[in-house]
Amino acid sequence: xxxxxxxxxxxxxxxxxxxxxxxxxxxxxxxxxxxxxxxxxxxxxxxxxxxxxxxxxxxxxxxxxxxxxxxxxxxxxxxxxxxxxxxxxxxxxxxxxxxxxxxxxxxxxxxxxxxxxxxxxxxxxxxxxxxxxxxxxxxxxxxxxxxxxxxxxxxxxxxxxxxxxxxxxxxxxxxxxxxxxxxxxxxxxxxxxxxxxxxxxxxxxxxxxxxxxxxxxxxxxxxxxxxxxxxxxxxxxxxxxxxxxxxxxxxxxxxxxxxxxxxxxxxxxxxxxxxxxxxxxxxxxxxxxxxxxxxxxxxxxxxxxxxxxxxxxxx
Amino acid sequence: xxxxxxxxxxxxxxxxxxxxxxxxxxxxxxxxxxxxxxxxxxxxxxxxxxxxxxxxxxxxxxxxxxxxxxxxxxxxxxxxxxxxxxxxxxxxxxxxxxxxxxxxxxxxxxxxxxxxxxxxxxxxxxxxxxxxxxxxxxxxxxxxxxxxxxxxxxxxxxxxxxxxxxxxxxxxxxxx
Amino acid sequence: xxxxxxxxxxxxxxxxxxxxxxxxxxxxxxxxxxxxxxxxxxxxxxxxxxxxxxxxxxxxxxxxxxxxxxxxxxxxxxxxxxxxxxxxxxxxxxxxxxxxxxxxxxxxxxxxxxxxxxxxxxxxxxxxxxxxxxxxxxxxxxxxxxxxxxxxxxxxxxxxxxxxxxxxxxxxxxxxxxxxxxxxxxxxxxxxxxxxxxxxxxxxxxxxxxxxxxxxxxxxxxxxxxxxxxxxxxxxxxxxxxxxxxxxxxxxxxxxxxxxxxxxxxxxxxxxxxxxxxxxxxxxxxxxxxxxxxxxxxxxxxxxxxxxxxxxxxxxxxxxxxxxxxxxxxxxxxxxxxxxxxxxxxxxxxxxxxxxxxxxxxxxxxxxxxxxxxxxxxxxxxxxxxxxxxxxxxxxxxxxxxxxxxxxxxxxxxxxxxxxxxxxxxxxxxxxxxx
Ligand SMILES: [Zn+2]
Numbered sequence: 001x002x003x004x005x006x007x008x009x010x011x012x013x014x015x016x017x018x019x020x021x022x023x024x025x026x027x028x029x030x031x032x033x034x035x036x037x038x039x040x041x042x043x044x045x046x047x048x049x050x051x052x053x054x055x056x057x058x059x060x061x062x063x064x065x066x067x068x069x070x071x072x073x074x075x076x077x078x079x080x081x082x083x084x085x086x087x088x089x090x091x092x093x094x095x096x097x098x099x100x101x102x103x104x105x106x107x108x109x110x111x112x113x114x115x116x117x118x119x120x121x122x123x124x125x126x127x128x129x130x131x132x133x134x135x136x137x138x139x140x141x142x143x144x145x146x147x148x149x150x151x152x153x154x155x156x157x158x159x160x161x162x163x164x165x166x167x168x169x170x171x172x173x174x175x176x177x178x179x180x181x182x183x184x185x186x187x188x189x190x191x192x193x194x195x196x197x198x199x200x201x202x203x204x205x206x207x208x209x210x211x212x213x214x215x216x217x218x219x220x221x222x223x224x225x226x227x228x229x230x231x232x233x234x235x236x237x238x239x240x241x242x243x244x245x246x247x248x249x250x251x252x253x254x255x256x257x258x259x260x261x262x263x264x265x266x267x268x269x270x271x272x273x274x275x276x277x278x279x280x281x282x283x284x285x286x287x288x289x290x291x292x293x294x295x296x297x298x299x300x301x302x303x304x305x306x307x308x309x310x311x312x313x314x315x
Numbered sequence: 316x317x318x319x320x321x322x323x324x325x326x327x328x329x330x331x332x333x334x335x336x337x338x339x340x341x342x343x344x345x346x347x348x349x350x351x352x353x354x355x356x357x358x359x360x361x362x363x364x365x366x367x368x369x370x371x372x373x374x375x376x377x378x379x380x381x382x383x384x385x386x387x388x389x390x391x392x393x394x395x396x397x398x399x400x401x402x403x404x405x406x407x408x409x410x411x412x413x414x415x416x417x418x419x420x421x422x423x424x425x426x427x428x429x430x431x432x433x434x435x436x437x438x439x440x441x442x443x444x445x446x447x448x449x450x451x452x453x454x455x456x457x458x459x460x461x462x463x464x465x466x467x468x469x470x471x472x473x474x475x476x477x478x479x480x481x482x483x484x485x486x487x488x489x490x491x
Numbered sequence: 492x493x494x495x496x497x498x499x500x501x502x503x504x505x506x507x508x509x510x511x512x513x514x515x516x517x518x519x520x521x522x523x524x525x526x527x528x529x530x531x532x533x534x535x536x537x538x539x540x541x542x543x544x545x546x547x548x549x550x551x552x553x554x555x556x557x558x559x560x561x562x563x564x565x566x567x568x569x570x571x572x573x574x575x576x577x578x579x580x581x582x583x584x585x586x587x588x589x590x591x592x593x594x595x596x597x598x599x600x601x602x603x604x605x606x607x608x609x610x611x612x613x614x615x616x617x618x619x620x621x622x623x624x625x626x627x628x629x630x631x632x633x634x635x636x637x638x639x640x641x642x643x644x645x646x647x648x649x650x651x652x653x654x655x656x657x658x659x660x661x662x663x664x665x666x667x668x669x670x671x672x673x674x675x676x677x678x679x680x681x682x683x684x685x686x687x688x689x690x691x692x693x694x695x696x697x698x699x700x701x702x703x704x705x706x707x708x709x710x711x712x713x714x715x716x717x718x719x720x721x722x723x724x725x726x727x728x729x730x731x732x733x734x735x736x737x738x739x740x741x742x743x744x745x746x747x748x749x750x751x752x753x754x755x756x757x758x759x760x761x762x763x764x765x766x767x768x769x770x771x772x773x774x775x776x777x778x779x780x781x782x783x784x785x786x787x788x789x790x791x792x793x794x795x796x797x798x799x800x801x802x803x804x805x806x807x808x809x810x811x812x813x814x815x816x817x818x819x820x821x822x823x824x825x826x827x828x829x830x831x832x833x834x835x836x837x838x839x840x841x842x843x844x845x846x847x848x849x850x851x852x853x854x855x856x857x858x859x860x861x862x863x864x865x866x867x868x869x870x871x872x873x874x875x876x877x878x879x880x881x882x883x884x885x886x887x888x889x890x891x892x893x894x895x896x897x898x899x900x901x902x903x904x905x906x907x908x909x910x911x912x913x914x915x916x917x918x919x920x921x922x923x924x925x926x
Contacts, residue, residue: 017395024380024396033433036383066383087805107807108691109761116760130809132691174691198696199688302383307393 003115003124004300007135007178014303015182016154019143022292022299029065029295039068039305042099047073047089048127049105054266054290055127059102059136062297068305071096086110090119098122100305108132123304131169137265138175140296141222142183144289148261149219157184162214164190164246165224165273166235168197172265173224177205190214192246194235211246216255222263223248226273239272249275253283261285319464319472320485325445328461329358332443333365335459339441340410343370347409347437349379351427352397355415357478358445362414375402379413379434384426401434411437412459416474418444421455446485448472494910495519495530498871501540503861504841511540513867516910521863533905537875539837542845542860543575543606543868543908544822547638547667547745547852548721548793550814551577551608553599554592555584560798560888562599562608565818567921568796568887570605570913572818573870573903576849576857577606581613582643588613588624590632597634605913605921606906609854612636614655614666618644623655630662637853640667642721643768645703647673652707656716665717665743665851670703670728671769680809682755682770690758692808695770697725704728708735708742719851720744722795724769726779733788743851745793746780748817748824749893753777757893763804763811764893767797784843785834791848794821798889816887823899826874831900856909867910876902886919 001014010018028036044063048056056072063070073089086105093101100123103111108130115124128134142156149159161180167173167189180187181204188206189196200207208214215221226242236242243249248262256262262274262284270276279286320328340346343366350359356378363376380397413427424442431440443459448466466472466487473486498511503521510525511518546569552560560568562579569577579596581587587596593610600608612629616622618641629636639659646652646668655666676699681687683694704720708731711718723729723744735742749767754774757765765771783789797814804811817824825844829835835843841860849858859865880897882890906914913920 021396024398028383028399036433037429038383038388085802085806105807107809109809110807112761113807116762130691131693171691174689197688198683198694199685202685202688302396303393306388 001304003111004135004304005112005115005124005126006133007138007175007182010179010182012155012182015139015142015179018139018296018299018303019146020154021302022143022295025298025302026292026295035065035067037067038302039063039066042068042305043071043097044068044100044102044301045071045073045093045096045098047093047101047103049103049110050128052104052128055104058290058293059127059297061294062301065294066298066301068301071098086113087117087119090114090117093122094120100125100301102127104128106130125300125304128171130171132171133175134171135175135179136293136297136300137172138179139300140289140293141176141263141265142179143292143296144263144285145185145220145261147292148285149259155183156180159185159220160188160218161185161220161222162188162190162218163222163224164211164248166195166226166230167191167200167224168195169227169230170224176222177203181205188214188218190246192236192242195230211252215252216257219257219260220263221248221256221260223274225265225267225269228269228272243272247273247275248278250277253278253281256283263289266290316486316488318484319487320446320462322483325461325483325485328445329361330365332459332461333362333369336362336412336443337366337369339458343374344372345410345438346412347375347377347402347404347406348412348414349377349431350414351423352378352380353479354474354476356397357476358416359414362443375404375409377402379427379430381423381426381430384429386422386426399430406431406435406437408436408438411440412443413440414443416445417472418442418447418457419450419472421451421453424455425453445474446472495527496907496910496912497525497527497530497532498540499532499534500536501538501871504539504541504837506837511861511869513907513910516867518861518863518865518867521861535871535904538871538873538904540861541573541837541841541870541872542858543870543906544573544844545576545848545852545854545857546574546794546796546818546821547578547719547791547848548642548747548795549577549579549818550582550795550797551579551596552798553583554595558888559800562596563603564886564888565796565798566600566603566605566608567919568816568818568885570906570908570919571886571903572820573822573872573906573914574818575606575868575870575906575908576854577608578638578852579608579610580642581611581640582618586613586617587611588616588618590625590628593629593634593636594632605919606908607854607857609638609852610634610636611638611640611642611667614639614641614646615651620644620647620651623651623658626655626658626664627661630664637662637664638667638719639664640669640721642667642669645669645671645673649706649710653710653714656711656718657714660716663717663853665719667719667721668703668707669721670700670707672699672702675699675702679770681758681766682772684755684773686755686758690761692758697727697772697776700725700769701727701731704731708732708740711742712738712740716741718742722747722750722769722793723780723783723789724750724772724776726776729779729783729788733783736788743790744788745791746784746789747795748792748821748828749815750780751777751784751792751828752824753893758808761808763806763808764815764891764895766808766811766813767815768813781828781832781834784829785839790843790851792821792825792843793848794818796887798887799891800889804891814891815893816885816889816891818887819885820880820892820894820899822870822872822903823878823901824894826872826901827899830874867907869907870903871905873902873904874900876900878902
């Protein structure tokens, strides 16, 4: 494995191995050990052409705990936002000797363009591309679900997950559908028909337009962020109506099974797709998702980079 | 391929090492055994059982994975990380005995010392191995050795344990 | 001394084996064993001689984007691909919406001298879809424009479309419509379907094309004019055209070579070389297009040759320009999709790539199907040979071919334009150009 571009590139064994590695790394990090020497001397570039402080910080913390050197290219003031081409940026990164590039980009497929090009040789890690995928988020979500509901099994066999909200524009949903399915979970997408892509019937999921019919029967409710501007694009009449039919509030929470959990990839629109009391409830594992993110991203960096021969780094 | 150590020989060696550790460390309540996964962890467990018998009380036994500290990571595909479990007494001020199956270049032990250093500061660190096959590349020696087996650099020494391989034996194999 | 060329052992589109004698730009005779001792002789055993190919949809980029293509470089690419006439699309900069620009393009074509370059005029001023361009002046110019199109943009306003269709009746012109409902395709990147749902690229629904085709066949029927649908890509579009033709509606349609061979699966690479407007569709659409071309529902193949510089393709998918070059691969792709699959004959290829487009556009000296006494516009292809497409070896100024690395059947060895070889043994022959 050289790049992590899409969950579709992972076998079940590889996915489980990343989760298992993350478990051990989480255990080490829980103790007194703050830093491991594993990636000493490696350069990891965070290329964030789109703002995402939380994902960038998570990858940065993961890289630093493995002793890698981290260079941040952030959205504001980066060459990408000034219209420099992806190609020129990649050539610069190659010249800098980047062993890996963690890329967040507004264009679907931009990480794959980097990986497939001759422009640079390092590993490419997709940290969210357009409305395509966000594989590290799906891995940390699976990690979190397994920890709470896995009952010691390596995969997520038989666990029922509802993914609720703007599936059409969600890279988190696409990666999660692939990974949850790979690990044996049963996924139901819950959304207004306008926010499901044409072609969704070819996905390995069930579809529902009725949150109330689904919420009581699942083990995990994963809420997706809904952007306010979607209503001006006619996807739903207004925020109030969206919230009424597809928001997770205390009433719906009360019908959920007592062992079930509530997830959200963040950042949340409290009061729109999730009410504040639900977000802060005991059932919510949202804060824990953030913490797990670092261990999972350490595991990703370890699996991609630790065995990489010196020549590949272009040093 | 030939057998260098039989099951009864392995059993005797582990009993002897257990006695020697206790002799060298009179206050056995201060001892923490840390096996290096995979096979060193099983050996630590076995030695711990013997020592509990001889000392008459529980001996602290744990595991210490060194994967993240290896200096040869780039030479092979990434390997899975094994569990590290430090007994509740921790390592601070303890008599830590590292336990591994075969002592060869010494690099594994160097990595183990690095990994241990991240966790805490033992009073002393000693090393027990089932086999010392020579060819050291670092100034490291074992305090407790099951058997010294002189080898050529091209040979490989492989320990089989019933916990994993359904048989106890040490095999010596010629490689090309 | 007259100029005489003799093609020996040629296979006509109908399969007959014969010789073809060209004298002073005209097909002098088509007969077995023509004996002549003062002609330059080409033995074309195993090859098919077709009437010179006529493209009704070519982006030559001049004026304005000479870094991507010029009339001259596009003419060379055309000759290389067996074409003797190209139709230069109006979306240049400045736009070909007045007599000045179309005359400039026409003259550049004559200077290049490798084939006929017939400018297409814009339907609306600046391609903006609001006011009619100077249609009459372009028709009366030396370029004698008969085909009008806002290609790249759809003539979306039904009233503007109605008026344009009516206006061109004055001189038997035709409106070539780029059928794309703009509101349904805001920001669209690729065919809307299973693949787009997975790739997270904004979908381009088939209905956006079909809705305009349906509206326009009804409009043209109402005003009794001539409508041509550019680059049909969907099975549904084919059905509407089939229905319209059955009702006697005066509509013609084209399909591009790439839509006969490629599908939206290629977008999985995110390589913008596969990004094109209209987008690559599904396997089912490709099959429907092939069937429609064979049964005549779709009248012609047109390349939609759309050169782009490296910079506009070496980037993220959503940033990249739409379009593919196609002049040099068109006939080979048609052979692969239509001949080698047994769906169509060479006679039909001669019709779809020469006779029919020349008739639709009213190109007087083109598409004469090797008739004795007609101007010698013809192309020679050896269908038994194959070649490997290499984007670094194309004749076009741009290298955005989606077929890079493909092994394609059919090697074009000779092209004759007005009796003069413009391609000789696979090499451009510009020595006889008019410049
Ligand atoms: Zn067009």
